[in-house]
Amino acid sequence: MDTLMTKKDLAKLTLFRELVYTHPKELSLESFSELLQISKRSTLNTIEELAHDLEIEKNFKDLEIKKNKYCYSIVNSSPMNIEYFMVSLQLHYLKNSIQFNIIYSLLTKHFDSMIQLAEYLYISTPHLYRQMADLKRFLAGFKIDIVFTETKNENNLVGSPKHLKTFYYFFYWGISQGIAWPLEDLFPIKKFNKEFKLAFSAPAHNPSKTKKLEILFLLSYLDKRNPPFTLSEDIKEIATIFKELNDVSVYSQNYLTDEDELLFINLLSRISISELDNLEEKVALYSQVESLNSPIVKHSTELTESIFTQFFPDVFISIEDRAVTFYYIFIFHIYIYYFDTDLSVLFANPVSLKRFSTKSERFKLIEHKIMHFFHSITTEYNMKVDEKYLNGYYFLIASIIDYVDPMYLKIYIQYSKHVAGVNIIKRKLFTMFGKENIVIVDDINDARIIISDCFENEKPDQILFFITEISRPEMWQNLMLLILKEKFQKSFRFPFILE
Structure with missing residues (x-):
């Protein structure tokens, strides 16, 4: 998606992401310069432009980039998670990009030639040619091409019906993630829901699933100008099973009637929306x-x-x-x-x-x-x-x-000060963390954490939590933080999940 933005907007978005991901830590001008691989002067200009964008756009009025000498941090005064603004800013830059507007224009109108499209967008034809080369590479990943023809009933976006529908859905959900509906001018979503009275009331569908299904069905409706397509026998057999188990296309049957298209919607919903099936x-x-x-x-x-x-x-x-x-x-x-x-x-x-x-x-x-x-x-x-x-x-x-294999955290307990001390500690740990997260082991050598009222020379891969009195709330707070930290690290044994 970043490939559709100008280099300047992409640089600003990159800086914003870096501030978001490292919040609340400050970042230096030098680190930004290294990240963008441009001079410090150019980086400073980019930061100032980003700060200006956040200041003038009403959606970002609660965000502010704070400067401390040549270090920067981001302050969020709104109740919204700061990553919400990251998606909002990406959408803001995309909607203002020439390549997004090319795609939007091709969706809403038909153009006989590149010259006609350039005139519609108020840009020069040579500039459009340069933009078109990058855009075609982007669309090639979806098996879609841009073709200009004087036949008015044809679409300039050319590809198989399944690839066109897949592109429409993933592209528009990918840029907005439900924050806004980028096709409001083309087709107001509220009007669509009022006209077709979609029944998104199934308890199994949470708000996130509902919104994605809503977009999926709307895009299928917008694509009705394409003729119905036929599924191959092997994929039709698979799609039929999905539809029989959990038919999400039932919401669209008052405006989509082609059986293969309904099967396709069920299939596309499974690869694009998590946990539709229990x-x-x-x-x-x-x-x-x-x-x-x-x-x-x-x-x-x-x-x-x-x-x-x-x-x-x-x-x-x-x-x-x-x-x-x-x-x-x-x-x-x-x-x-x-x-x-x-x-x-x-x-x-x-x-x-x-x-x-x-x-x-x-x-x-x-x-x-x-x-x-x-x-x-x-x-x-x-x-x-x-x-x-x-x-x-x-x-x-x-x-x-x-x-x-969820990787239990193994804990060894020994406490001699109170006759029921070990059971008290064990019960408290199970209450706070559950038996599905930790295992109390009998062999001290198997443990990652040793809870003890007697000093132990633990092995390098073990942690000793030394206790003197189990009635102190501060002790439990410290023990809880230690276990949370270890469980967090262990749950991310594949570090790419943290990336």
Whole structure:
């Protein structure tokens, strides 16, 4: 998405992100200069322009960039999380970019030629040609091209119906994330809801899901000028199962009637909206698709079973864990083998193994093991994998390992001052953190944290929490902070999740 902005706006957004992610720490002019790889004078001008943008735009009136000599920080006086403003600022710069306006113009009107489009946008034709080259590269990731023709009933955006619908949805949700509806001038969303009376009242659909479904259906309606398309038999079989299990397209049936299009909406909703299906539906899906003669099902089953065999050879895997693991792999494979679009262009920081934090020697081993495993499995099952999807696979496998093996925090307790002291400490810990987060071990050598009223020379990979009196609230507060810190670190054993 950043590729659609001017270099100046992208630089300002980059500085804003850096301030947001390092808040409340101050950042120096020198660090900004190194980040943007421009001179300090140019960096100073960029900071001043960013501060001016925040000052004049009413949506950012509660934000202020504070300067302390040559260091900067951001102050948020509003009740909104500061990352909300990051998305808002990105949307602000995008809506003012020439490339966004090119796409918007192509969606709302038909143009016979580049000259006609340039005149409509009030820019020179040579400038439009330069912008068009970058825009075409961006759209190529969605298998979409821009073609000019004098045939009025044709769209200048040319691609298959599935790729056009996929682009419309991901592009507009990606730039706004529900903060604003960028197509208000083209089609007011309130008018749409009033006219079609969408029934988003199902308890299973929380506000986030509801808003995404709303956008998905609206974009399908806007795309009604494209003829209905036909799903291939193998993907139709899969989409039918999704629709039978949990039909989200029922909301759109008063204006969309083509069966294959309704199946497609159900399919697109699964790869774009998380957790539309509950655990019971995931288990049902797993049992129903197992017997299908489909390469997508075959590769998903092979990868699921291989992960359990490789990483959990001695662990009993419940049907629920197996179904959930299969579900996420299956959704990813549907995206790869059917939609086949490059969504990484929509995000500032797409998941990339190159960016993984490898400070931890332990993580380096896991990272290497995941990569080696995936190379072996693709060779064994003759899976052809496009390089652009490799990082997605690595992230997916790491997430599954994290899901199946939650990495309990092991604690050893010894307390001799009170006859019931150990049980009191144990009960308090379970009350605060739950049995699903910590394990009280009997062998002191197995523990990460030792809670003791007797000094112990702990091993390098152990932490001693020395206590004298269990009735002191301050002691419990300090112990709670220590356990929270350790549990936090342990829950992010794959450091890329922190990136």
